[in-house]
Amino acid sequence: MLRKTIRASLVLASMFTAGAVFAGALPDHEEFEAALHVPFRSAGARPITLNFAYPGATVGTPIAWEVALLRRDGSVLRQWQGHSAISSGNSQAQVLWDGRDGNGQALASGYYTVRMRAIALDNATTARIGTGLTANALQQAKTHAPELIEEQSYDVLAGVVAAPKMPAFVGLRHHGDAVSTRAVQAQSVGAGGLPYTIYFGNLHSQTNHSDGGGNLSTCVGAQSPQSGAFGPADAYQYAANQGLDMLMTSEHNHMYDGSTGTNTSANPTTAHNLYQSGLQAASTFNAAHSNFLAIYGLEWGVISNGGHLNIFNTPSLLEWEYNSSGQLIGDIFTAKSDYGSLYTLMNTNGWIGQFNHPSSSGQFNVNSTDLGYSADGDQVMVLAEVLNSSAFSSNTTQTETSRTSYEPAFNILLARGYHVAPSSDQDNHCANWGASYTNRTGVLIPNGTALSMSSFLDALRARRVFATEDKTGQVVLTANGNLMGQRFNNSGALTLTVNYASSSGRTAQRVQVFEGVPGSNGAVTEMSSTATTTITPAIGDHFYYAKITQDDGNLLWSAPVWVTEGAGGGDTTPPTVSAAESGSAGTITLSANATDNVGVTKVEFYVDNGLNATLTASPYQTTLDSTTLSNGTHTLVAKAYDAAGNVGTSTTVNFSIANSTGGDTTPPTVSAAESGSSGTITLSANATDNVGVTKVEFYVDNGLTGTLTATPYQMALDSTTLANGTHNLIAKAYDAAGNVGTSSTVNFSVSNSTSGGGTELVQNNSFERGTTPWTQTSGVITNNSSEAAHTGSWKAWLNGYGTTHTDYVRQQITIPATATKATLDFFLHIDTAETTTTTANDTLSAQVLDASGKYTTLATWSNLNAAAGYVEHTVDLSAFIGQTIQINFYGKENSTKQTSFVIDDVSVKAQ
Template sequence: MIPTLSLVLAAAGVFNPWCSAASAATLEHNEFDATLLAPYHGDVRDARTFTLSFEYPGLQAGRKARRPVTWRLELVTPSGRRVAQWQGRLALGGTPRDVAVRWSGILAGRRPTPGIYRVRLHAASGSETADQAWDIAVGSVPTPALPAFSPLPTGRARMMAMPAPGALPYTVYYGNLHSQTRDSDGGGPVDNCHGAQDPQTAPYGPDAAYPYARRHGLDFLMVSEHNHMYDGSDGTNPDADPAQAKALYRAGLKTARDYSDANPGFLALYGMEWGVIGNGGHLNIFDSDELLGWEKNGKGELLADTPTAKSDYAALYALMRQRGLTGQFNHPALTGQFTVNGTPLAYTPDGDAVMALCEVVNSSAFSVSENEGETRRSNFELACNKLLEAGYHVAFSSNQDNHCANWGASYSNRSAVLIPNGVPLTRASFLEAVRARRVFATMDKDAQVVLTANGHLMGERFDNTGALRLQVAYASATGRQAATVAIIEGVPGRNGDVSQLSDKADVTTAPAPGAHFYYAKVTQDDGKILWSAPVWVTQQP
């Protein structure tokens, strides 16, 4: 019998004065959001408190503005059996709401069998849904054995200044590939930032973002402005000047180039976050010197360099491929996003050629933390796995989507790229690494993970005959230990579900003939997770 706790809550509807001042800016972010904080370890024996956070940016106070929310929280055993459930409902108004759910650490009157359990949240507000899942440790879980690994040198020498003998010939650089400034709806001062800003009204632009990120230890920062806000609005500004919109984009590119040139060792990137959330989906384009868009002013003049039809992802992928551009799926949802011919997360050959990364974790886009203390974060591994199963060759990234002036400082998560030793970190070397998928995602800026398959580095695609040996290497500069290792396998183009191949860091398998992908997932003893890039293997008969 599954114990059920039903909680019924009502939102207080406290007025947020920012909402009226920035109502236009919140249109792009006017969507239901739910996050789950599930402590990896219990506080007393295995007892712990799960925190559910709900938000709907753009809602204002008042009964008519409230949105009903229903939620269900489940505890699942390592074998996949649901053993506990909590559920409830609330009315969400103009301020975020938290719900605390306490688990005693007891199941059916006794201590549960030790292992790695999963906590799953499903929440809905109208037709909008959110799903989150995190693993937790219950009882004493054996520490996995790991292969010997010489940590790779890093851009700021957190681990090693020089490569060790026999180490892989790469240097790791850590950064944030998703942020906004005043060029669109970001750049709000942290002492008065409650969400997205009215476009081009905040005090801080790219010229402030890059030095801030560099001071806070990042090796690179991508400023990714909403492509449809260069007219100074979240809708369409009929009086907008196309020349001014295009000049602003070019100015951002120049700011990034100038800052990188003046600060060797730090890479300033500037580009666009293309698309809308409603009936769309956001993706970053890292390397376009053209502003792509669909907005037109009252005279019918395009407010961009190059026309792209709104929410036409097949056409966008084709244009990106023609231009040789590189993209990242931002905070992908399982439904209603990146739709082609009615299918969400749909595969196209053009999309596969240009989309290199998928955000697996984002910290809160509206965090004001400057000490990496943000607890709200979203997990998109389910959607990234769907993209991999659809046939996309994407590696994982982990970013912050900063809208306040705390670029890279809200949490300890980072995207990491592997650059050949002796090659400086530049736009060209960064793009080469991303296109090769020499990337890993981490919730700990001081850790690294590398997956190899028969000596092939993560990100590679290769044919294989006979046995396949998969090895997971992990290192921490702060003394953290790996608590669990999982090697995940799937089949590109199957459009099915991934599965766990092994909980060992060194495993040999005999794949069935055909295409496969594998990636590693390491959970540290503090609950922070690292994801390697996949390897793609075509097993010969």
């Protein structure tokens, strides 16, 4: 039965020859890449490891490489040269450096740079540089095609160098450290305070909506489009399990036709529906997980013809490909590689983006300039990656050594005039979202503001972002009280402060502050190696950002500050400011009185440590709807700024809110009770109120089980929907004024007969209590009468759309270590419109997801197993005794005809 109304290749032309393939003809992620890894410190010899990947090349493609040891001025101290050959898409070379220079002398204590240069000698490259010999390939390439050379650098420590003195800094709180979601107190940096909470994310990854989602046991590269095992919902759950706060699944915009080229048979409606299903998957996951932000968007462009960028918030599929009927395989046409027009489109629609793994040349061309500047681009491009872990890593222990730096391109973008903050992502194509390394992008969101798409986008637009290789570290740059990401005017002295903290005991071994001039297209240089630096900039525009090297060699980059230095007398006097509030209900008034020896440029109002309003002219007064605040005591602080960047902060003003609730502020009184331990049990409540009770809700194990609007407040519950053991019951009573009374917790036991079957481990196994405690893709657990349940009226209905679609339903259980046998039992009905008798177009897998994130497929069914009515299936789970696992039903449907997989009465018995 069709579940719902259906909603809305170019083949590689040049075949391999005896030589290497022509790189320009390759799809995305089949280009040549090189990465460098060197231990930051070593007591003796240290290996210099070169990782090469060229998935599109034939085996045996030569690679010429050189490694140089450089002084800080760039002069060469020692050099190694060699060659390798691609083997099965990748290769590795290693130099064992004894820690000495080219003359065999020990190095003086200090910082040195290890630089790698490499080039793959495919047919196209040898034609351009005039040689296929590795011995002189790099020299020829420097003259004839320098953009073909892959270059990576890494700084190392020789000997002993004293660590820098760091300012006192109480690190900003990571939201996962707060027991009660996000109502955290401000952590202070000096007198000004920084009322922000850090959220760590991976803002670049793929799933089976494009070329990602590869099974970890077999994944070694990009997947064929839409062939991967796992989709967006799987990615969000995996990332959340890894402790991330945010994950963006950024799907390649040109792969929604199911190909890396152009699928001239593609259906635009199918492509549209796939994109919309991704947006819905993120929305559904966010609704069920308040402490995690699932982001679904596009990775636009192609590497070999312009470069990739993320678009975080487009509701539409942007495309340039057409099918054979002349239909655009997407929603909005965007010309391939036309970055200037794309930036304009994004600016018009309020979309923002990130430069993904930017190369120093050959990408993001605007007006014939690589990484070219445009005013629209500056408005919409808010981030640029400075580092990624390997896109094809299958590492799940966060120890991946192949990591690539894009800091040179980041500097070029800043010098072009772009206002971008640094990010550090993983570009996962295998199903290890966030697990390949400890690198993260840190996003600062005001304290007390919920993590949401809105607050996330606001933070990115403000460039309140830093990049880190260590998820336990943080770096915050301030300048005369202004936070990184800000643009401000200054006159006279400018004090730059690099604040660093680690929650894992790491320390800062090195501090670097870099300076450049936006729009100059000039050099970005290191101007300080101290954590606190006071300078008087030259008249004009400047940017500054900080880089921390930890004692373990991991790196952190702050967002820049952008400073316009004006002529003046060196104003260092901050404004004086006081705050006041009037009113306790309805529209309340916030006001400030601010003065300065030169002039006040703006005043900010902070309510409960969250930025509430900004005013740039007197009178500094704003209003606030009191109903946006809870009844009780709140705080107000005002901050005043002057043109020199000095900041004055008011004393804290406490005020009270007492919103009217119709005169009734007394909550109901309620108590709860439960009777019975097997069969049908009874939940009851006794509720009274000074005016009247409007409804009573029953919560079993924190899940809403029933709602009653009239006495007696009593309901029956099938005890077999609960596992044997201890459970808890809470009742909530409401009155007409919205007051809520909550009962004390009542613990009760369920002890259903286990004769012949063992102890039941699955809760709500017949789905009659709705979704609790199951996790599902949108709409899977349903009482829709179009498909009958095995028992009752609720069941899990996966797929049945008649278009490319992925569904899952899963529940976590723990199989006791004392068990001798564990068995999964469930009833499955397969209903299909497929007519084939030989091809499994649509599949359902029963899987186990263990605590490490590994999926084990227990059994698979397809449209070929369709039958009338339900069929009982039994699978042995004894291999998982003593483990906490998730039972996962995973359905995949292609774009031919519908297949519905309907599951009911799921049971796991432990004996």
